[in-house]
Structure formats: C-alpha cells, structure tokens
Amino acid sequence: MTSPVLVFTTVLLLTGCSVLGKRSAEEPPYTVREQSGAIEIRSYPSLIVAETVVEGDYRETSGKAFSRLAGYIFGRNSGEQKISMTAPVIQEPEGKKIPMTAPVLQEPEGDSWRMAFVMPEEYTMETLPRPLDKAVTIRELPPRLVATIRYTGMHSQRNIDKWSEKLKAWLDNEGYEQLSPPKAASxxxxxxxxxxxxxxxHIDVNDR
Incomplete structure (x- = not known):
C-alpha cells in the first residue's frame, strides 16, 4: 500500500508544482480547431496512457487510482535502472523513471472511475516499460477530436457535473456529436x- 507521504512527494517531484500552482509538467500536443470563451475544440494526435480502474465514486477512487499510477511511473515497472531521489522518503526505487505529464484524466465507468496518465511523447508501446502492478494497463489512444471547457476551483463531483452540462449544452447547440462521457482533466x-x-x-466528438 502506498503511503500518503510517498504520493505527496512523488507528485511534487514529478510535476514541478508548488503550493501556489506553478507547473512544469509536459502536456500532450494539440491543435485548437475552434474556440468560444473557455471552450475549445482540440485535435489530439495518438497518445499512450497508463490507466487503472477503481470501483467507487469520484471522491473515493481518486487517491487509490493515483497511487497505483504514481507507483508505475516512479519505478514499479519492468525497467532495470535504479534511481536515487532527493526526497528522503524515496530512496533508489527499482525501475525506470517516467516523467509525469499533465493532465491526469478521469472518467466514470459503470460503478467505477478510470484514471489515466498520459505518457511522454518519446515513448512508444514498444519502448515503454511494463507495469508490475496488474491493475495498471497501457493503452494507445487513436487521434481524436476533443471538446474541452476550462475552469478553476475544486475538482469536485459537483463541479464536474456542472461544467460537463455546460459543455454538453454548447456541443448540442453547435451540432457536435458526442462520442464519450465527460472526462475530468486535472x-x-x-x-x-x-x-x-x-x-x-473533455468530451470526444465527431467533426461537423
């Protein structure tokens, strides 16, 4: 079981974020096709994600899912390299370090939530180390068109529902076909x- 201290330190080290919100994590490339205020239609290339599914509601599943994926990118993988970290709570974990990227994606799946970390561009399905945790899987997403709406504040279930409805209403009004349930991107x-x-x-859509 991953401790809260380990998770906290892992995220702080890998994202380069401070308590004030400064971030330096790599983001996947995309092209903005259309913009309307806080809403964008983006074209994403093929992406590789590490993902896991945890049963429960959004609040219950976030910590456990994040711990699994943080463990994978921080050494619980098939690499052979040892890494010494500056934080004293993490010392020379076995495995290959994988830089963390933004955003972290979550979407409902029945009575569960799926969380995914986008892998850095330099990796392919062949070069990415395999997870040692069977609950973590690697998947390649095809190129796709994604509708997004941006907001600040808490990433709570209430806010997810509120902003999902705003985005879905705009898509309906603009004639976009929605191809996926709303995903929370942190x-x-x-x-x-x-x-x-x-x-x-984020909602995957068809081109008009």
Whole structure:
C-alpha cells in the first residue's frame, strides 16, 4: 500500500508544482480547431496512457487510482535502472523513471472511475516499460477530436457535473456529436490554491 507521504512527494517531484500552482509538467500536443470563451475544440494526435480502474465514486477512487499510477511511473515497472531521489522518503526505487505529464484524466465507468496518465511523447508501446502492478494497463489512444471547457476551483463531483452540462449544452447547440462521457482533466495537485487550479472537462466528438 502506498503511503500518503510517498504520493505527496512523488507528485511534487514529478510535476514541478508548488503550493501556489506553478507547473512544469509536459502536456500532450494539440491543435485548437475552434474556440468560444473557455471552450475549445482540440485535435489530439495518438497518445499512450497508463490507466487503472477503481470501483467507487469520484471522491473515493481518486487517491487509490493515483497511487497505483504514481507507483508505475516512479519505478514499479519492468525497467532495470535504479534511481536515487532527493526526497528522503524515496530512496533508489527499482525501475525506470517516467516523467509525469499533465493532465491526469478521469472518467466514470459503470460503478467505477478510470484514471489515466498520459505518457511522454518519446515513448512508444514498444519502448515503454511494463507495469508490475496488474491493475495498471497501457493503452494507445487513436487521434481524436476533443471538446474541452476550462475552469478553476475544486475538482469536485459537483463541479464536474456542472461544467460537463455546460459543455454538453454548447456541443448540442453547435451540432457536435458526442462520442464519450465527460472526462475530468486535472493539471495541478490537490494542494494547489483552488483559484489558481487549471481544471477541464473533455468530451470526444465527431467533426461537423
């Protein structure tokens, strides 16, 4: 079981975020096709994600899912390299370090939630180390068109529902076909000041 201290330190080291919300994590490339205020239609290339599914509601599953994925990118993988970290709580974990990227994606799946970390661009399905945790899987997403809406504040279930409805209403009005349920996209760790957080809702759509 991963301790809260380990998770906190892992995220702080890998994202380069401070309590004020400064971030330096790599983001996947995309092209903005259309923009309307806080809403964007983005074209994403093929991406590789590490993901896991945890049963329960959004609040219950976030910590456990994050711990699993943080463990994978921080050494619980098939690499052979040992890494010495500056934080005293993490010392020479076995495995290959994988830089953390933003955003962290979450979406409902029946009575569960799926969380995914986007892998850095330099990796392929062949070069990415395999997870040692069977609950973590690697998947390649095809190129796709994604509708997004950006907001600040808490990434709570209430806010996810509120901003999902706003985005879905705009898509219906603009004639876009929605191909996926809303996904919660988090760019900052939970200790970032709410007013400085970058949160988004993502929905895959068909081109008009």
């Amino acid at each position: 760019y900052d760790p939970p200790w970032t000041i709410p007013m400085l957080r970058r949160n988004e809702i």
